Amino acid sequence: MPTSPRPPAVAVTVVAVTVVALVMSLSAAGCGGGAPGNGEDLRAQKLSWQTCEAPSEAEGGGAAPSPLPGGEDWQCATMKAPLDWDAPDGDTISLALIRARSSGARDRRIGSLLFNFGGPGLSGVKTLPAFGESYAKLRTRYDLVSFDPRGVGRSAGVECLDDDRLDEYFQQDGTPDDAGERTELLDNTKTFNSACEKNSGKTIPHVRTTDAARDMDLIRQVLGDDKLHYVGFSYGTELGGVYAHLFPKNIGRAVFDAVVDPTQTAEQGALAQTKGFQLALDNFARDCVSKPEGCPVGDTVQDVQGRITKLLGDLDTKPISGVFPRDLTQSEATTGIAQALYSQNLWPYLTQGLEQAYGGDGQLLMLLSDSMNGRDENGEYSNLAAAHTSINCADNKARHTVEDVEARLPAFRAASPVFGEWLAWSMITCTDWAVAGAADRPDVRAPGAAPILVIGNTGDPATPYAGARKMVEALGAGVGVELTYRGQGHGSYSSGNACVRTAVNDYLLAGKVPKSETICS
Numbered sequence: 108m109p110t111s112p113r114p115p116a117v118a119v120t121v122v123a124v125t126v127v128a129l130v131m132s133l134s135a136a137g138c139g140g141g142a143p144g145n146g147e148d149l150r151a152q153k154l155s156w157q158t159c160e161a162p163s164e165a166e167g168g169g170a171a172p173s174p175l176p177g178g179e180d181w182q183c184a185t186m187k188a189p190l191d192w193d194a195p196d197g198d199t200i201s202l203a204l205i206r207a208r209s210s211g212a213r214d215r216r217i218g219s220l221l222f223n224f225g226g227p228g229l230s231g232v233k234t235l236p237a238f239g240e241s242y243a244k245l246r247t248r249y250d251l252v253s254f255d256p257r258g259v260g261r262s263a264g265v266e267c268l269d270d271d272r273l274d275e276y277f278q279q280d281g282t283p284d285d286a287g288e289r290t291e292l293l294d295n296t297k298t299f300n301s302a303c304e305k306n307s308g309k310t311i312p313h314v315r316t317t318d319a320a321r322d323m324d325l326i327r328q329v330l331g332d333d334k335l336h337y338v339g340f341s342y343g344t345e346l347g348g349v350y351a352h353l354f355p356k357n358i359g360r361a362v363f364d365a366v367v368d369p370t371q372t373a374e375q376g377a378l379a380q381t382k383g384f385q386l387a388l389d390n391f392a393r394d395c396v397s398k399p400e401g402c403p404v405g406d407t408v409q410d411v412q413g414r415i416t417k418l419l420g421d422l423d424t425k426p427i428s429g430v431f432p433r434d435l436t437q438s439e440a441t442t443g444i445a446q447a448l449y450s451q452n453l454w455p456y457l458t459q460g461l462e463q464a465y466g467g468d469g470q471l472l473m474l475l476s477d478s479m480n481g482r483d484e485n486g487e488y489s490n491l492a493a494a495h496t497s498i499n500c501a502d503n504k505a506r507h508t509v510e511d512v513e514a515r516l517p518a519f520r521a522a523s524p525v526f527g528e529w530l531a532w533s534m535i536t537c538t539d540w541a542v543a544g545a546a547d548r549p550d551v552r553a554p555g556a557a558p559i560l561v562i563g564n565t566g567d568p569a570t571p572y573a574g575a576r577k578m579v580e581a582l583g584a585g586v587g588v589e590l591t592y593r594g595q596g597h598g599s600y601s602s603g604n605a606c607v608r609t610a611v612n613d614y615l616l617a618g619k620v621p622k623s624e625t626i627c628s
Contacts, residue, residue, distance in 0.1 A: 149187050149199070150328045159183040159205060162233040166203075166260035167481065167489040172236030175207050176243055181236050182206050186329055188257070191313050192321045200310075202322060203261040204254045205232040207239060211247035218332040218359070220249035220615065221323065223256065225341030225365070227316075228481075228494035230260035241601075248616050249336065256346075257322060258307075258314035259494045265314065266306040267299055267493040270486055274433060277480050280423070281438040282528040289509055292532065297539045303497060304541040312542045314494070315501045316549060320350040324357060334359030334557075336615070340598055341365040341570055347559070348551030348578060351586070355556040360615050364562045365598040368574030369551045369581045373503045374515065374534060378522060379571050381530045385523035387448040387568035388412065390595055394451075395458060404461045415444065416524050418464055427469045430477070435469025441529050443475035448568045451595040500537035504544035507534040551581045558620050560611065561587045564602075566595035588620055593628035 158180045161171040172181040186202045189195040209216045224234045231253030242251055255262035268276055276299060283289040303311060323346075327335045336359040339347035344363035351358050371379060392411035395402035405411030422437040429435035435443075447457035453475075460471035477483075481491030512531050519527035537544065553559075559582060563575025572591075579587030592599035592607050599607045606627030613619040 147187070147199075149189070149325060152187055152329055154184040154186060154204070154329060156182040156184045156206065159232070159236075162230065163261050164487050165264040165266075165490040166230035166233040166255065167491075168483055168485075168487055169233070172205075172239075175210075175239045175246075177210060179208065179210075181239075182208070183232065185261075186254075186326065188322050188325055190263075190309075192318055200257060200263040201261075202254055202257065202263075202326075203230075203232050204252065204326070205235055206253075207235075207246055207251040209246060209248065209250050210243070215248055216250075217248045217616075218250070218334070218336055219252045219327075219330045220245060220336045220338065221326065222251070222253040223337075223339045223343030223346050224253070225339075225343050226259070226491065226495050227256065227342045227346075227498040228259055228491040230255045230489065232260060233489075244612055245615060250330075252326070252330065254322075254326065256314075256319045256494075256498075258310060258497050260490065263310050264490045265303060265310055265493040265497045266490065267303040267496070270482075270488050272302075273480075273482070273488050273492065274486070277439060277442070277476070277482075278426075278433065278436045279438060280436070281441070281532055282423070283532070284423070293509065293535065293538070296535055299496070300500075300537075300539050300541065303493060307493075307497070308541065311497050311501065314498050315545050316346055316349050316498065317353065317545065319346055319498075320353050323350055324354050327357065332359075335361070337361040338600075338615075339363050340601075342367060344561075344570075344578065345369060345549055345551075348553070348582065349549050351553035351556045351559065351582065352550050355553040358553070358556040358559065360557070360618065361559045362562070362600075362611055362615065363559060363575075363578060364600050364611075365567055365570045366561055366563055366575040366578045367570055368577045369549050370577045371574075372547050373499075373505045373537075374507070377530050377534055378515075378519060379573070380569060381519055381522040381526050383568040383571040384445055384448055384526045384530075386571075387566060387595070388415075388444070388523075388525060390566055391448060391454050391457060394454065402458070404458055404465070412525065414465070415461065418461070419525065427464065427467050429469040429473035433473065435464070435473045435476075438529070439476040440464065440469065440472050441526065442479050443472035445526065445568070446475040446479040449597040496536060500540040500544060501542055502545055502549070503537060504547050505534070506538055506540070506544070508538065509535065551578065552583055553586050554583050556582070556586045558588050559586055560590060560614050560621065562590045562592060562599045562607065562611075564592045564594050564596065564599045566593075567597050569597045588623050589625075590621055591624070591626045593626065599627075 184204050187199045190198040190200050232255050235253040258265045279295050280288050283292050335357050345367040392408040419437050426434035426436045447453040481489035519531035561575050561579050563572045565572045579589045594602050610621045
């Protein structure tokens with residue numbers, strides 16, 4: 108998958124909640140895997156659950172989570188895990204967890220339902236409380252649980268650049284036109300990567316997805332569950348697939364939504380995502396020009412896209428005012444446009460942001476960009492970018508050169524005149540990374556695992572629809588159960604579609620597996 112500062116693959120519900128909050132502020136966010144650590148049997152540790160405090164800056168900041176429906180508090184705890192799963196008797200790290208206790212009768216409780224919201228790099232401790240009401244039905248039979256994966260938030264969070272330097276980093280020219288700009292982009296990438304090594308050199312060798320999957324099995328054991336019941340969104344589907352490969356006999360009821368294609372290399376994933384964002388932009392433009400009141404950002408689909416292309420070209424040499432004191436650059440405008448394509452609910456903000464930008468006001472597009480980059484209205488960044496880069500670079504073996512990117516630019520430009528170069532150049536993010544990448548592709552083969560519900564959205568920009576079928580095939584015969592949602596945006600369960608929600612809820616709550624290749628629209 109593309110790596111920071113390009114778009115992380117995040118759950119659309121999280122994106123929507125964060126962006127709308129920012130816009131409102133503008134107007135007025137297998138086998139037992141547990142092992143001893145320093146002579147301690149970590150499987151036997153007892154967690155001390157306490158009422159949650161406010162999320163840390165690394166998690167995204169904000170207020171402490173509001174009480175659950177019914178008045179109960181969200182509870183937080185920390186769990187020890189080996190820093191290095193290959194040397195489990197060595198040093199440990201603390202993983203931050205959050206839960207909402209089941210609201211149903213005790214004899215109806217199935218166990219814990221663990222969530223990962225994607226990224227990689229999103230804090231589960233920060234994110235899960237936003238869905239207390241939306242997930243209320245699931246809570247009738249499960250404790251709802253999430254966590255900050257290692258390298259994220261308060262779980263040995265990776266630290267790279269400070270807030271001021273991140274502002275500069277995200278404003279850089281991400282689509283260099285000449286040798287000088289290419290050198291500057293490479294230097295900025297090296298500066299970011301060197302800062303990660305300097306500040307978190309002990310952690311970054313141990314943030315691979317396989318490490319996080321082993322953490323999840325330890326969480327399962329510490330919580331006292333015989334099976335892992337799991338919902339993974341976006342990158343969380345890759346994490347879930349890796350877990351299923353490592354611990355196929357421990358899979359309980361699992362749902363993968365907004366599915367990463369496990370058969371693609373980093374380059375193939377970037378090109379597929381380029382096509383996905385272009386498809387979503389096409390759909391946005393088509394919707395805009397079809398409105399009876401007219402489209403304020405273009406008369407035809409071609410006109411909408413032509414004006415966007417011209418805007419980005421103009422911003423390459425002459426940024427416009429953004430969120431004071433920063434200007435909106437080409438890179439941040441592209442990021443903001445991509446952010447708005449994660450959910451059809453954000454399309455009106457994209458229309459408004461483009462209309463404002465054509466008049467010289469880049470505030471709304473910059474707010475959208477800030478949301479994707481993990482920046483709040485106070486100018487403080489979560490560690491989303493640091494964690495996203497660290498995990499992707501630890502996972503992916505490829506280390507692309509400028510020559511690699513230049514050779515592939517024609518294919519990326521053909522895939523999208525808006526996003527092609529931006530995503531092509533994202534492939535150099537792991538150049539000069541201090542830790543070797545693990546593999547070209549994740550291994551998700553899971554023979555003997557229980558059925559896993561795999562949901563693909565035909566209009567998904569960040570994890571294109573074809574990935575769902577590839578995940579089903581890669582999991583192996585009798586494991587993946589494919590469900591198609593004919594919709595827009597990143598993810599399906601969060602769309603509110605009754606057919607999708609019924610299928611997911613029936614599986615998780617009653618064990619009713621939907622017929623493979625079910626279609627919801």
